[in-house]
Amino acid sequence: MASLLACIDGSPHAESVCDHSAWLSRRLDAPVTLLHVQEAAASGQKVANGAPVFLDDEGSGAAKALLLNARQRLLQQGLTLPAQILQRPDGLIDTLKTLEADTRLLVIGKRGERSGANGIGSQLEAVVRAVHRPILVCSGPFKTPRQFTIAYDGREATHQGVLALARSPLLAGMSGTLLRVGEDDPTLRKRLEDLALLLRSAGCRIDTTVARGDVERIVPRHLDERRADLLIMGAYSHSSVWRFLRGSRTTQLLHKTEVPLLLLR
Numbered sequence: 267m268a269s270l271l272a273c274i275d276g277s278p279h280a281e282s283v284c285d286h287s288a289w290l291s292r293r294l295d296a297p298v299t300l301l302h303v304q305e306a307a308a309s310g311q312k313v314a315n316g317a318p319v320f321l322d323d324e325g326s327g328a329a330k331a332l333l334l335n336a337r338q339r340l341l342q343q344g345l346t347l348p349a350q351i352l353q354r355p356d357g358l359i360d361t362l363k364t365l366e367a368d369t370r371l372l373v374i375g376k377r378g379e380r381s382g383a384n385g386i387g388s389q390l391e392a393v394v395r396a397v398h399r400p401i402l403v404c405s406g407p408f409k410t411p412r413q414f415t416i417a418y419d420g421r422e423a424t425h426q427g428v429l430a431l432a433r434s435p436l437l438a439g440m441s442g443t444l445l446r447v448g449e450d451d452p453t454l455r456k457r458l459e460d461l462a463l464l465l466r467s468a469g470c471r472i473d474t475t476v477a478r479g480d481v482e483r484i485v486p487r488h489l490d491e492r493r494a495d496l497l498i499m500g501a502y503s504h505s506s507v508w509r510f511l512r513g514s515r516t517t518q519l520l521h522k523t524e525v526p527l528l529l530l531r
Contacts, residue, residue, distance in 0.1 A: 268370035269299040269350070273358075274336045276328070279375025284336050285408030286526060287373045288343040293436050296370055297347040300336045302329045303358045329353045358389055359396050369399050376405040376520065390520070394529060400427070401529040403520065411526070414442035414496040417485055418461070420454050424500025427530025428461050431468075431498070438469035443492060447484045450476045482518040489525060498528045 272287040274280050287298045333351040340349050354361045362372065374393060394401060414437060418424060428444075431437055442465070444458050458474040465472045477484050489497060497519070520527060 267297060268368055269297045270294070270371050270373060271299050271301055271362075271365060271369045272336070272373045273375065274300050274302050274332055275375070276332060277375055277377055279377060279404055279406075280332070280336065281339065282404040282406060282408050283373050283375050284339045285343070286402060286404050288340050288345050289408070289410065290371065290373065290402070290436075291340075291345055291347060293438075294370070294434065295347075298340060298345065298349045299365075299369075300333050300340075300349055300351045301361070301365070302333050302351075302353045303361050304329055304353065304355050359392055362393060362397050366397060366399060369397075372397055372399050372401045374401065374403060376403055398531050400531055403527045403529070405520075405526060406524050409495050411496040412440060413492055413494045414440055414498060415485070415489055415492060415494040416442065416444050416498040417481070417500075418444050418446050418458060419500060420446070420448075420457070421500055424530060425457065425461070427500055428498075429464065430530070432461070432464040433468070435468075437465065441471040443488070443494070444472060444474045445485070445488055446474070446476045447479060447481045448476070449478070482522065485519055486522045489523060495525050496528065497523060497525050498530065500530045 270287050270290050272283050274283060284300075287300075290296065291298050330353070333353065337349045337351055362369075372393075374390070376390070390403070416428060416431075418428065444462055444465075446454060446458060448454075455474075455476065458476075462472050462474050475488070477488070485497070488494070499519070
């Protein structure tokens with residue numbers, strides 16, 4: 267069974283990653299894999315053929331303590347599915363690509379242990395570019411999501427991602443908004459209403475809103491006005507995601523918002 271892959275390090279966001287992973291596990295009935303990646307130069311370890319080290323068999327030191335503490339935190343939250351823990355002394359991107367086939371959703375902190383107190387982690391953009399799975403970016407202490415916003419741009423990748431959400435139990439029982447920033451096109455408005463109907467059939471209470479203006483200004487304001495505690499957006503192909511991130515919109519929203527961000531792939 268594909269698992270929720272939770273990236274654990276020594277940053278303040280590690281507890282949030284655990285808590286969000288526990289919530290996702292309960293909602294999706296999916297197991298959690300806790301991953302710690304430590305650069306080989308820092309760890310002084312070598313791994314044959316790039317194989318992961320499963321800490322039930324091996325592992326010691328600070329990395330093992332981090333992962334064991336994370337697993338204990340999951341158990342304290344009533345997680346019934348067993349959490350696997352593993353560590354890799356390679357690079358984060360290569361490790362995530364290696365594990366991608368067995369990953370249902372990636373959970374990662376907004377900033378890593380070597381990042382400052384503000385902004386986003388130095389590898390976050392590259393992770394979004396490389397990983398072909400939905401990614402939940404945790405930006406602060408866990409709060410059970412009750413109100414979500416889907417920033418709908420009309421692209422096919424986003425549309426398919428929302429359809430997948432409608433087939434999943436993730437948003438069932440929650441309230442939310444399908445938000446389109448841009449022109450109020452009749453065809454797009456019809457797609458919004460059709461998607462809202464599907465999400466309602468999946469147990470969501472949802473409305474639709476179209477607003478004109480800049481995405482990086484409208485979306486944070488909407489989140490604040492609606493008191494939304496989960497932002498959902500689309501991410502596309504390798505080159506499109508990279509240009510989108512580097513071009514500013516996702517990066518600016520990651521900087522400006524303090525709610526978890528679910529990127530659909």
